[in-house]
Amino acid sequence: MGARGETWLWLLQRATAVVLAFAVLVHLATLIYAVRHGLSAAAILARTEGNVAWLGFYLLFATAAALHAGVGLRTVLREMTPWRGAAADLLVLLLAALVAAAGWRAAFGLFA
Amino acid sequence: MTGTLRVSVWRGAAAGRLVEYEVPAQESQTVLDVVSHIQRHLDPTLSYRFACRVGMCGSCAMSVNGVPRWTCRTHVRRVARDGRLELRPLANLPVIKDLAVEMGEFFAKWTRAGGAFVPAPGLGPDFARVAPDAPARQAASAGIECIGCGVCYAACDVVRWNEEFLGPAALNRAWTLLNDVRDGAGAARLGAVAGDAGCHACHSQQSCALHCPKHLDPTAAIAGLKRATAMAALRGAL
Numbered sequence A: 001m002g003a004r005g006e007t008w009l010w011l012l013q014r015a016t017a018v019v020l021a022f023a024v025l026v027h028l029a030t031l032i033y034a035v036r037h038g039l040s041a042a043a044i045l046a047r048t049e050g051n052v053a054w055l056g057f058y059l060l061f062a063t064a065a066a067l068h069a070g071v072g073l074r075t076v077l078r079e080m081t082p083w084r085g086a087a088a089d090l091l092v093l094l095l096a097a098l099v100a101a102a103g104w105r106a107a108f109g110l111f112a
Numbered sequence B: 001m002t003g004t005l006r007v008s009v010w011r012g013a014a015a016g017r018l019v020e021y022e023v024p025a026q027e028s029q030t031v032l033d034v035v036s037h038i039q040r041h042l043d044p045t046l047s048y049r050f051a052c053r054v055g056m057c058g059s060c061a062m063s064v065n066g067v068p069r070w071t072c073r074t075h076v077r078r079v080a081r082d083g084r085l086e087l088r089p090l091a092n093l094p095v096i097k098d099l100a101v102e103m104g105e106f107f108a109k110w111t112r113a114g115g116a117f118v119p120a121p122g123l124g125p126d127f128a129r130v131a132p133d134a135p136a137r138q139a140a141s142a143g144i145e146c147i148g149c150g151v152c153y154a155a156c157d158v159v160r161w162n163e164e165f166l167g168p169a170a171l172n173r174a175w176t177l178l179n180d181v182r183d184g185a186g187a188a189r190l191g192a193v194a195g196d197a198g199c200h201a202c203h204s205q206q207s208c209a210l211h212c213p214k215h216l217d218p219t220a221a222i223a224g225l226k227r228a229t230a231m232a233a234l235r236g237a238l
């Protein structure tokens, strides 16, 4: 990966951590709110459908989670296994893409 | 303390075994005294290193009851458990024989981390004047007393997991040079420390700082390198 790549991955890991710290709090708060107020699935969908702010929030959340997990998983692989080449990086990228795709699908599911 | 110490000592190279010796306990006795007693009175074929015996050279480092230490500055009564000691060669380094390890790779990493001073162009023959309270001078001073003993390196989990990791001592050295205003190789050094197994691989859990007999803080130095490389990357200068 080289010096520039490693440094950018490190920055990405820090930046996504900041996003996640904030996003997880919002997510937990909405969970607690929904449970406390006994919101049904339909009631929740009524609030999120067509709401660009919630769509944007969950797209950001899912993307940050996918990137953060990807970089972290790459580090774990490099420490716990002898596997460190471009193939390992590609596998991690693929997994991150899968996580992101699943997250985006869910976000759009709430939106439309 | 009187009586007898039971001391298990690693004998052999990578393949080897622990051999037990009985050493007379004394009131004031360092672990190095114990090793020397074994070598002088019980088995002259025991191999180990020491030079200064006063915590200046760093050559006597070994694993004492599982913890890397300078044996010349470690009193037996502080570390013996029920009159027992287990002495092994420093971890994370190839064993040459018994308690002596091969330090070649450890110092090769200092070189790979840009550990050599490179005079800045136009430095001139006169002494450079560096204000003692300048932040860079203070940052360099905090790490400059490293004597290359390898204790931190033996204590680092990331070195154990990834043998390529440059390690705390080499990165600490790079950080002191990065803060040396007389040095001219800063940009190249940032590239050297940020590679695949460089500063970003560090977990910041401070095992190195905990065990360094000089009470240096390589973790803080590495954090400095992470910041410096990140700033350079953001500026497009890495």
Ligand code: SF4
Binding pocket: B155, B156, B157, B158, B159, B167, B168, B201, B202, B203, B204, B205, B206, B207, B208, B209, B218, B219, B222
């Ligand atoms: S703080 Fe970093 S260099 Fe120090 S022991 Fe931990 S991983 Fe190794």
Ligand code: SF4
Binding pocket: B058, B145, B146, B147, B148, B149, B150, B151, B152, B153, B168, B169, B172, B211, B212, B213, B214, B215, B216, B218
């Ligand atoms: S930082 Fe401390 S423990 Fe590490 S080599 Fe230098 S003096 Fe030894």
Ligand code: FES
Binding pocket: B050, B051, B052, B053, B054, B055, B056, B057, B058, B059, B060, B061, B070, B071, B072, B073
């Ligand atoms: S013999 Fe020199 S530091 Fe221990």
